Structures are given as C-alpha cells and as structure tokens.
Amino acid sequence: MSEHSNNTMVELIKVSKTYHPNIQALSGVSISIRSGEMVFITGRSGAGKTTFLKLLCKMELPTRGLVEIDGLDIRKMRGNNLSYLRQQIGVAYQDFKLLTDRTVSENISIAMEVSYRKPQIIRKRVKALLEELDLSDKHNSMTGDLSRGEQQRVTLARAVANSPKLILVDEPTGNLDATTTARVMEMLIGLNNSGATVLIATHDHTIYRDVEHRLLELRGGQMHQLRDGVMQ
Amino acid sequence: MRFIFAVLRQVFKNFRQTWLSQLMTLLTVSLSVFIFAFFYLVYINMLSIGDKLGYDLRLIVYLEEEPIPELQEQLRRKILAFDEVEEIYFVSRQEALERFKVQLGEDQDVLQDMPEDFLPPSIEVVPLKNLRSLNQVKLFSEYLSKLPGTIKVQYGQDWIERFYYFTRLVSIIVVLSAGLLILTSVFMVSYKIRLTIIGRKAELELMKLVGATNSYIRTPFFIEGILQGLLGSTLGLVALFGLFYWIKIKFSGPGILNIFEFSFFEPPIIVMISIVSILLCLTGSYSSMRKYLRT
Ligand SMILES: Nc1ncnc2c1ncn2[C@@H]1O[C@H](COP(=O)(O)OP(=O)(O)OP(=O)(O)O)[C@@H](O)[C@H]1O
Ligand SMILES: [Mg+2]
Numbered sequence: 001m002s003e004h005s006n007n008t009m010v011e012l013i014k015v016s017k018t019y020h021p022n023i024q025a026l027s028g029v030s031i032s033i034r035s036g037e038m039v040f041i042t043g044r045s046g047a048g049k050t051t052f053l054k055l056l057c058k059m060e061l062p063t064r065g066l067v068e069i070d071g072l073d074i075r076k077m078r079g080n081n082l083s084y085l086r087q088q089i090g091v092a093y094q095d096f097k098l099l100t101d102r103t104v105s106e107n108i109s110i111a112m113e114v115s116y117r118k119p120q121i122i123r124k125r126v127k128a129l130l131e132e133l134d135l136s137d138k139h140n141s142m143t144g145d146l147s148r149g150e151q152q153r154v155t156l157a158r159a160v161a162n163s164p165k166l167i168l169v170d171e172p173t174g175n176l177d178a179t180t181t182a183r184v185m186e187m188l189i190g191l192n193n194s195g196a197t198v199l200i201a202t203h204d205h206t207i208y209r210d211v212e213h214r215l216l217e218l219r220g221g222q223m224h225q226l227r228d229g230v231m232q
Numbered sequence: 233m234r235f236i237f238a239v240l241r242q243v244f245k246n247f248r249q250t251w252l253s254q255l256m257t258l259l260t261v262s263l264s265v266f267i268f269a270f271f272y273l274v275y276i277n278m279l280s281i282g283d284k285l286g287y288d289l290r291l292i293v294y295l296e297e298e299p300i301p302e303l304q305e306q307l308r309r310k311i312l313a314f315d316e317v318e319e320i321y322f323v324s325r326q327e328a329l330e331r332f333k334v335q336l337g338e339d340q341d342v343l344q345d346m347p348e349d350f351l352p353p354s355i356e357v358v359p360l361k362n363l364r365s366l367n368q369v370k371l372f373s374e375y376l377s378k379l380p381g382t383i384k385v386q387y388g389q390d391w392i393e394r395f396y397y398f399t400r401l402v403s404i405i406v407v408l409s410a411g412l413l414i415l416t417s418v419f420m421v422s423y424k425i426r427l428t429i430i431g432r433k434a435e436l437e438l439m440k441l442v443g444a445t446n447s448y449i450r451t452p453f454f455i456e457g458i459l460q461g462l463l464g465s466t467l468g469l470v471a472l473f474g475l476f477y478w479i480k481i482k483f484s485g486p487g488i489l490n491i492f493e494f495s496f497f498e499p500p501i502i503v504m505i506s507i508v509s510i511l512l513c514l515t516g517s518y519s520s521m522r523k524y525l526r527t
Contacts, residue, residue, distance in 0.1 A: 059441065080445050087443030099435055110435075114444040116238040158442070 008071070009035040009166055009197040010056060015065030016221075017051050025051040027221035029065070033199070035165075037229065038192040040208040041201045043218035049201035050094055052218065053168045056199075057089050058082060069166065087115045090159035094170035094201075096151050100144030104135065104154050107143050111161045129157040132187055134180065149175040156184060160191055167191060169200045173207055181207060235448070242452040243459075250428055254456070257424045261464030262471065264416040265509055268409040269472045269497070275402045277494050282399055289369070293355040293376045294383040298324055307379060311357060314375050315368070319358040325349045352383060369393065414512055421460050421516030425453050429524040436525070450521055457517030461510030468509075469502060 010033040017026040025048040033039055043049050054060040055067050058074050067074040069085060077085055090111070098107050105126045112122045130136050133153040138146060143154055152175050160167060169188065173181040185207055192198045202208070208215055214229025247254060299307060299322065308320055323331075328351035333340045357376065359369060370393055373385040429436065439449060476496055497505070 057441070080447075083440075083443045083445040085443070086441065089443075091441070097438055097441070099438065102435075110439060111442045113238060113241070114439060114442055114448060116234040116448075118234075119241070162442075 007034055009033055009037070009069065010199070011066070011068040011071075012055070013066040015055065015062045015067060017048070017055065017060065018063045019051075024221050026055075026062075026218075029221075029223045031216070031223050033197065035070075035197055036192070036195055038189070038198040038213040039200070039216060039229065040213060041199065041216045041218060042203065042205070042208070042226075043201075045203070047218040048221060049218055050170055053091070053170055053199065053201055056166070056168060057086060057091055083114075087162060088164050089166045089168065090162060090164035092152075092156045092159040092167075092169045092172055096155045098143040098151055098154060098158075101142060103140050104130070104138045104143055104146070105140065107154055108158045108161050111158045115162060117162075125161060126157075129161060132183075133157055134183060147175075149177075149180065152176065153180070153184065156187075160187070160196075163196075165196055167196050167198045169198065171202055171204075172200060173202065173204050178206075239448065239451045239455065242448075243455050246428065246452055246456070250431075253424055253427065254460075257420050257460055258464050258467070260420045261417050261460055261509065261513065262467035264409075264413045265465045265468030265505065266471050268406070268413040269469055269505060270475075271402060271406045271409045273472065273476065273497065275399070275406050276497070278395075278399045278402060280495070282395065289359060289387065291357040291359070291369070291373055291376060291385055291387040293357065293379070293385050294352045295354060296352070296381045296383055298353045299381070303381075307355065310379055311355075311376065314372060316360055317357055318360050319356075321356040321358075323354045323356060325351055325353050328353065369396070413509070417461065417464070417509060417512035418516040418519070421457055421513045422520040423516075425456065425517045425520040426524055428453075429520065446525075450525060453517045453521055453525075454514065457513040458510055461513035462506060464513070465506040465509035469497075469505065 010031070012029050012031050015026060015029045016024070018024050029052070041049050041052065051060065055062055055074070056069060058077060061075065069089070072081075072085065099110075105123075108126045108129060109122050112125065117125075126139070127136075130139060133156065135150060135153055135157070138150060138154075143151055146154065152172065156169065156172055159169065167188070172184055172188070176184065181204075188198055188200065189211075200207070212229065214225070215227035217224045217226050304322055311317065311320055325348070329343075329348065332351060333343065336342070357372075359372065369387060373387055376382065377385045436449060473496060476494070480494060
C-alpha cells in the first residue's frame with residue numbers, strides 16, 4: 001500500500017450527485033477522512049447522507065467529481081477489484097437489505113462466505129457477534145420475524161462480520177432503546193479502536209453528543225464541519 | 233482451494249433449496265438422452281445387420297451375348313462411371329453352365345438334352361459395402377439395365393431394399409431425437425437456472441454488494457449444469473442398458489432376433505454422449521447467466 005493510502009481512507013473532491021430527473025442530492029462535496037477515523041454525519045432528512053455513503057461503495061456513481069477509497073478511484077473499480085474492495089467495506093444499510101426468509105445466522109454469514117472463510121470460523125464469529133449485540137437467542141430466527149430494532153442489529157452484525165477496514169453505518173440506532181444504543185456504540189467504538197475507519201450517518205444527537213469524534217453536517221447538498229475530531 | 237470449497241458449499245445449499253425442480257430437470261434430461269440413445273442404438277445395430285446383409289449383395293446383369301474383351305472394358309468403364317464398386321466379374325455362358333451344374337449336383341443329367349449355351353452370359357457387380365452405395369442399389373440396377381446389350385438386372389430380395397429404406401427412416405429419427413435432446417437439455421437447464429436466479433434475486437444482489445466475485449456467483453450454476461448433464465446422461469444410458477439387457481434375455485434362445493448379435497454402445501460412444509450432454513447443459517446455464525446475471 002502506498003504512503004497516501006495509509007493516511008487517507010476516503011477522499012471526495014468536488015463530488016456532485018444528481019438523481020433523475022433533477023434532484024440535486026449532493027453538490028460539490030469535498031471531504032477527506034483519514035484511515036482510523038470515526039466520523040459522524042448528520043443532516044435533515046433528505047440531506048443526502050445515504051447518498052454520500054452509497055457513493056463510497058459504488059452503489060451509486062457520482063455525477064461529477066472524484067471519489068477515492070484507500071487511494072483507489074471508485075470509477076475505475078470493476079469486476080474482481082470492485083468485489084475485493086467491497087469485501088473490505090462493511091455497510092449497515094438504512095433499509096437493512098436483509099434476506100427475510102433466511103435465518104439471522106445465514107444473513108450474517110453471507111458477508112464472510114464471499115471471502116471464502118471456513119464454516120467453523122464463520123460459526124464462531126456469528127456467535128460472538130450475536131452475543132455482543134444481545135441477539136444470542138435469535139440465532140435461528142427468520143429475520144423477517146424480528147422487530148425493527150433487532151433487524152437493525154443483524155444488519156450491523158453483517159456489516160462488521162468480515163472485519164472490514166471501512167465501516168459505513170446508516171442510522172444505526174433509529175429503533176433502539178438507550179441501553180441497546182449504548183451497546184451498539186460500544187461495539188463501533190471498539191472496532192474503531194482496533195483500526196477500522198467508521199462513518200456513521202445519523203439524526204440521533206445522543207450518540208455523538210458525548211464523544212469527541214469529528215462531526216459533519218450535510219446541508220443544502222454541501223458538507224459542513226460542525227466539530228473537529230480528536231484522533232485517538 | 234478455499235474458493236472451491238466455498239463454491240461447493242453454495243452448490244449444496246442451492247440444491248437443498250431447489251432439489252425438487254433440480255430433480256425434474258434431471259429427469260427431463262435423462263429422458264431425452266434415453267430417447268436419443270435408444271434410436272441411435274437401434275440405428276447402429278441396423279447398420280451392423282446391414283453390413284452382414286450387404287456382404288452377400290451383388291447385382292447380376294444378364295447380357296444378350298458374350299462380350300468380347302474390348303466390350304468388357306467398355307462396360308467396366310460404364311459401370312464405374314456410376315459409382316465405385318467392390319468388384320466386377322464377367323461370367324461367360326460356359327462358366328454359367330458349370331456353376332449351374334455344380335448347383336444341380338446329382339441331378340445334372342437333366343441338362344443332357346439342352347444346348348451348351350442356353351444360359352446367358354452375365355456381369356456380377358458387387359457394390360461397395362457402405363450405406364450410401366447400398367442405399368442406391370435400386371438406382372444402380374436401373375442404370376445397369378440401360379446399358380446396351382443388357383437383358384435384365386437381378387439383385388437380392390425385395391426386403392433388402394426395404395431394409396435399407398427402413399434404416400434411412402431410423403437415421404432421420406435419430407437426427408430428430410438428437411434435436412429433441414439439444415432443445416430439452418438447453419432449454420430445461422436454462423429455464424431452471426433462470427427460475428433460480430429470479431427466485432434468489434435479492435440474495436444475489438446482496439452478495440454482489442458484500443463483495444462476492446462474479447466467479448463465486450456463477451461457478452455454482454456452471455457446476456449445476458455439469459451435474460445435470462453428467463447425471464442426466466448417466467441415468468438415461470443406464471436405463472437404456474437395462475432395457476437392452478432385458479430384451480436380450482427375453483429373446484435369447486431360438487428365435488428370429490437371434491440370427492443377429494445385438495450389441496450395446498462402445499465405451500467411446502458412451503463417453504461422447506455424456507460429454508455432449510454436459511456441454512448442452514452448460515450451454516443452457518451459460519445462456520441464462522448471460523441474460524440474468526449481467527454485471
Ligand atoms: N434513487 C433515487 N432516485 C431519485 N431520488 C433519490 C434517490 N435516492 C435519493 N433520492 C433523493 O436524494 C435526496 C437525498 O436522499 P438521501 O436518501 O441521501 O437522504 P438522507 O439524508 O439519507 O435522508 P434520511 O435521513 O431520510 O435517510 C432526497 O431528496 C431523495 O429524495
Ligand atoms: Mg438516509
């Protein structure tokens with residue numbers, strides 16, 4: 001890895017995203033996030049938070065501008081290269097994207113199966129994650145039968161299962177009580193401490209109020225820095 | 233190595249989810265292999281029977297008068313102008329009589345009062361022992377009967393001709409059933425995989441999002457195609473062998489069918505049928521994937 005990629009995990013330069021027919025979600029966003037940072041992104045509903053995260057894993061392409069992950073231009077990532085990159089980016093989607101007719105453990109396993117991990121290792125990791133997120137008794141439940149809050153945590157478990165170096169979390173605590181929220185945040189901070197870059201998009205000011213990480217706000221399609229983070 | 237195991241786990245998982253429709257596909261493929269192989273086997277056996285029949289087949293061209301050597305040469309050239317032949321043999325009046333005497337054996341004194349030259353001279357033409365020349369034996373005889381100086385042309389019994397006509401019919405059925413095999417294997421497998429892909433759309437999309445490579449997503453479908461082809465052809469051929477064996481036992485002992493030795497496919501043909509079935513099923517899965525798994 002180059003010197004550059006060691007430092008900067010996410011690099012956006014003058015990025016705009018216009019949805020069909022003429023919805024300007026992002027306009028001229030430039031932001032640089034270092035490897036190992038934890039960043040909160042807020043903004044009103046419809047401000048473009050989800051759009052921002054989608055650009056980072058090539059679920060959407062920018063209309064204009066440059067998006068780089070770990071020094072690699074996202075536009076040029078195709079085929080296996082894109083797959084390998086995605087294996088290193090864990091995403092907890094706002095709409096969960098769970099397979100509702102599969103069990104909790106199957107849903108979480110998928111993220112590890114695609115990088116050919118051994119079944120024993122996968123089983124162990126799934127168990128540990130479910131314990132950490134207080135879902136141990138749901139191991140074999142269909143995710144479609146779970147409550148929203150439980151589904152949200154399964155999504156999060158899947159996102160972090162493969163130990164990605166970049167974790168994108170979209171509204172992780174929307175349906176959770178205070179105790180469970182604390183538990184989720186504890187987990188994310190733990191992952192950040194062990195080296196992962198973590199980006200959290202949220203409305204929930206309680207989760208960034210009491211921490212010292214960088215805080216960004218999307219407003220009018222542009223990125224504003226509300227608070228400068230302290231790197232641990 | 234880890235890739236192979238991961239892919240095999242996918243195949244296994246997919247099989248557990250869709251085993252019923254996989255089984256239906258498998259049965260369809262085996263049935264069409266069975267039908268095709270059945271007619272092909274009949275055809276092959278008819279060819280070998282035909283070989284034996286054709287062995288004795290010769291056309292006898294009766295001539296008005298004994299040809300002088302020069303005329304013999306001309307006739308020979310004319311015959312060869314129609315088709316290559318195995319052998320052309322001129323039989324003189326004298327030789328014809330000798331042969332007839334041998335045939336009569338003890339009764340040859342009935343010839344006592346006959347003139348020496350009452351049997352016409354003839355040409356014996358032995359056609360090549362391949363299906364093409366055997367098929368056109370009738371045409372050949374018509375051609376020979378138009379040669380100058382011929383009285384009439386005789387060849388084997390009527391049923392030989394009918395036999396070759398029937399062989400040709402069977403060969404058409406073989407071609408048709410080969411077409412059936414191609415259509416069913418390709419379409420059934422591609423249809424089945426299309427259904428799977430549509431049924432697992434959400435899962436396949438998610439797999440792409442979490443970083444599944446194209447080969448990880450596709451290889452299981454290819455393996456499925458290969459397995460369908462391999463198992464389908466094996467099943468079809470085993471069933472055919474069962475039928476073949478049953479008929480052989482049932483009709484062994486004295487009987488009309490016993491004149492001819494029936495035989496099953498040679499190993500290379502069995503291998504060929506399997507390979508072709510596998511390729512056809514692969515084509516089916518490939519075509520579905522090209523349409524529904526674009527990246
Ligand atoms: N696929 C799409 N097609 C058209 N417009 C879209 C699409 N996705 C998002 N938008 C629009 O882009 C804008 C930004 O949407 P986005 O989902 O990024 O907002 P958000 O900040 O995540 O909102 P929320 O907090 O409600 O999740 C919105 O106006 C939305 O309607
Ligand atoms: Mg959103």
